Amino acid sequence: MSTNKNEKAPLGVWGVNEYGYYGEFGGAFIPEMLYPNVKELQDRYLSIIREDDFKKEFEHLLKDYAGRPTPLFLAERLSEKYGANIYLKREDLCHTGAHKINNTIGQILLAQRLRKKRIIAETGAGQHGVATATVCALKGLACIVYMGEKDMERQAPNVARMKMLGAKVIPVISGSKTLKDATNEAIRDWINHPADTYYIIGSVVGPHPYPDMVARFQSIISEEIRKQLKEKTGKELPDYVFACVGGGSNAAGAFYHFLDETSVKLVAVEAAGQGIESGFSAATTQLGTTGILHGSKSLVMQTADGQVVEPHSISAGLDYPGIGPMHAHLYNSGRGIFLSATDTEAVEAAKELASLEGIIPALEPAHALFALRKLQFKKSDIVVVNLSGRGDKDLDTYMKFI
Amino acid sequence: MNRINKLFSEKNKNILNVYYTAGFPDLESTTVVLNALQKHGADMVEIGMPYSDPLADGPVIQQSSMIALENGMTIQILFEQLKDCRKNFHLPLLLMGYLNPVMQFGIERFCKMANEVGVDGIILPDLPVYEFENEYKKYFEQNDLHFIFLITPETSEERIKKIDRLSTGFIYAVSSSSTTGNNKEFDEQEKYFSRIKQMNLKNPVLIGFGIKDKQTFDIACKYGNGAIIGSAYINALNGSADIKKTTQQFLESILR
Numbered sequence: 153m154s155t156n157k158n159e160k161a162p163l164g165v166w167g168v169n170e171y172g173y174y175g176e177f178g179g180a181f182i183p184e185m186l187y188p189n190v191k192e193l194q195d196r197y198l199s200i201i202r203e204d205d206f207k208k209e210f211e212h213l214l215k216d217y218a219g220r221p222t223p224l225f226l227a228e229r230l231s232e233k234y235g236a237n238i239y240l241k242r243e244d245l246c247h248t249g250a251h252k253i254n255n256t257i258g259q260i261l262l263a264q265r266l267r268k269k270r271i272i273a274e275t276g277a278g279q280h281g282v283a284t285a286t287v288c289a290l291k292g293l294a295c296i297v298y299m300g301e302k303d304m305e306r307q308a309p310n311v312a313r314m315k316m317l318g319a320k321v322i323p324v325i326s327g328s329k330t331l332k333d334a335t336n337e338a339i340r341d342w343i344n345h346p347a348d349t350y351y352i353i354g355s356v357v358g359p360h361p362y363p364d365m366v367a368r369f370q371s372i373i374s375e376e377i378r379k380q381l382k383e384k385t386g387k388e389l390p391d392y393v394f395a396c397v398g399g400g401s402n403a404a405g406a407f408y409h410f411l412d413e414t415s416v417k418l419v420a421v422e423a424a425g426q427g428i429e430s431g432f433s434a435a436t437t438q439l440g441t442t443g444i445l446h447g448s449k450s451l452v453m454q455t456a457d458g459q460v461v462e463p464h465s466i467s468a469g470l471d472y473p474g475i476g477p478m479h480a481h482l483y484n485s486g487r488g489i490f491l492s493a494t495d496t497e498a499v500e501a502a503k504e505l506a507s508l509e510g511i512i513p514a515l516e517p518a519h520a521l522f523a524l525r526k527l528q529f530k531k532s533d534i535v536v537v538n539l540s541g542r543g544d545k546d547l548d549t550y551m552k553f554i
Numbered sequence: 555m556n557r558i559n560k561l562f563s564e565k566n567k568n569i570l571n572v573y574y575t576a577g578f579p580d581l582e583s584t585t586v587v588l589n590a591l592q593k594h595g596a597d598m599v600e601i602g603m604p605y606s607d608p609l610a611d612g613p614v615i616q617q618s619s620m621i622a623l624e625n626g627m628t629i630q631i632l633f634e635q636l637k638d639c640r641k642n643f644h645l646p647l648l649l650m651g652y653l654n655p656v657m658q659f660g661i662e663r664f665c666k667m668a669n670e671v672g673v674d675g676i677i678l679p680d681l682p683v684y685e686f687e688n689e690y691k692k693y694f695e696q697n698d699l700h701f702i703f704l705i706t707p708e709t710s711e712e713r714i715k716k717i718d719r720l721s722t723g724f725i726y727a728v729s730s731s732s733t734t735g736n737n738k739e740f741d742e743q744e745k746y747f748s749r750i751k752q753m754n755l756k757n758p759v760l761i762g763f764g765i766k767d768k769q770t771f772d773i774a775c776k777y778g779n780g781a782i783i784g785s786a787y788i789n790a791l792n793g794s795a796d797i798k799k800t801t802q803q804f805l806e807s808i809l810r
């Protein structure tokens with residue numbers, strides 16, 4: 153393929169093929185109205201992100217603006233409790249408080265090179281909206297963020313941040329008024345503004361090439377983990393990598409450079425909400441079947457008639473009825489281990505991390521932290537948990553449990 | 555002969571194709587609307603199969619779809635409602651919807667049942683050309699169903715030619731780059747319409763999206779073989795006490 157140094161870890165059979173598929177999942181199921189925009193992206197994204205000038209600016213902004221590399225921290229008291237060597241990948245220390253900025257920096261640079269003037273995005277927890285508003289301010293581009301009305305309430309601090317950054321936040325009142333519907337509205341906006349608008353998707357979802365593109369921008373996470381582990385332990389490969397999965401972007405980034413290393417167990421943790429069988433859950437692999445959502449074929453939570461159902465999670469960032477096609481493939485093939493944690497379990501794990509390590513995680517990665525209890529480790533195991541974001545935005549929710 | 559081809563062989567101007575959502579305003583409205591449209595002058599009818607996440611639709615059709623789903627509409631029920639429709643209904647009939655519900659129903663079974671109840675064509679805006687050619691085409695062909703493709707002002711000439719080659723019924727020219735029911739200025743689109751007209755495509759062209767009254771219908775008919783009306787008719791049905799009368803008044807206002 154290419155000689156790009158970011159691609160030194162071969163994805164083997166886990167990468168996307170030329171038609172945008174991961175196994176049976178993926179593709180670009182889009183109406184003709186979006187064809188020219190999506191086709192332009194498909195034709196140009198790889199060549200643009202391989203340009204020296206792009207790579208230079210991307211690396212520069214990741215380092216001096218976003219604050220990378222993020223630390224890999226050996227959490228000693230957590231390690232003692234769970235009987236393994238547990239490392240936290242501190243994406244919570246990124247500028248704006250989550251891994252989402254890695255992707256928005258990449259996509260804004262791409263949008264600039266495609267000469268787009270108007271940026272749109274969807275957001276659930278507001279982290280992606282904030283990360284998009286941030287890079288738009290940095291580059292002086294107009295920014296419109298679609299956010300479910302319900303999410304605007306439960307993630308109010310992020311709404312305020314987006315406004316301060318100059319973005320226009322449009323409340324979405326259709327459907328379940330959460331992330332799924334915000335994504336629908338963003339796609340409709342794109343249909344209505346085909347010439348000047350670029351859509352910055354916030355996860356590894358959407359039509360090809362978005363899942364692959366977002367995974368590449370997030371792959372910096374596992375690239376750093378490999379390097380940092382080598383420095384700290386002499387070994388590049390952990391035994392386990394844990395990450396939460398909403399759409400799956402932080403998990404894709406944390407797994408990326410380990411996908412073809414079969415000794416590394418990749419653990420994806422979904423939101424079980426009030427319990428998988430409760431009717432209030434967002435555990436897509438447990439509850440979903442193959443379907444089309446937001447332009448790609450993947451696992452989707454739906455009725456037998458193919459109507460998408462409303463998911464539930466305490467965490468707005470995991471409250472999504474699908475997962476990216478790459479993860480559907482990891483699940484179906486058995487390459488990924490898919491676990492889940494409920495609302496209250498996530499809160500419990502967040503409280504535990506705060507008291508053992510002095511770190512307040514976001515609700516989303518708190519799900520991944522809880523899943524540490526579900527596997528048996530050997531004392532010598534190296535376990536990396538991707539701490540995808542910080543908990544500031546969730547304090548209101550946490551206060552209800554303290 | 556498929557009723558779509560038969561219609562265009564007999565009439566190739568001022569074709570009025572009307573869209574409505576199955577199960578709206580009430581679950582049992584489907585065939586009432588269908589027969590009223592035939593009686594009052596529609597040339598062709600397009601029945602929308604409601605979906606929870608209709609990406610290509612504006613607020614009006616989103617709303618009618620949501621109400622239809624709340625009413626309990628499903629593809630299975632729609633086929634039951636349409637089972638005997640061909641006793642009275644003789645116009646070309648299309649089903650329009652999104653791929654996911656059709657996929658869950660089973661594409662093969664869907665095409666077979668559509669053909670059995672007398673459907674002539676299918677529109678699924680999120681089934682793209684690549685997937686159509688690769689996997690789906692055969693099921694439509696085996697069941698004498700025309701698959702209708704969309705083109706937009708942004709579609710390249712080369713791609714329009716390709717779509718023309720693949721199409722067998724007609725081409726659905728979306729009037730402007732938008733979701734359904736938009737109010738974008740119509741006159742600006744005339745350059746695009748005449749560009750398509752000058753391409754002399756082998757398939758007839760119907761223009762849709764944003765056609766809402768006699769004036770916009772007439773402009774569309776100047777360039778295409780006819781037009782498709784959706785959101786404006788749904789708006790008329792919304793809150794109507796008498797579907798037949800509303801339909802009569804609506805069609806008269808377009809065709810007068």
Ligand SMILES: Cc1ncc(COP(=O)(O)O)c(C=O)c1O
Binds near residue numbers: 399
């Ligand atoms: C901190 C954090 N982690 C995880 C997610 C879930 O997204 P993804 O699965 O794409 O990483 C979000 C989404 O908002 C988030 O804010």
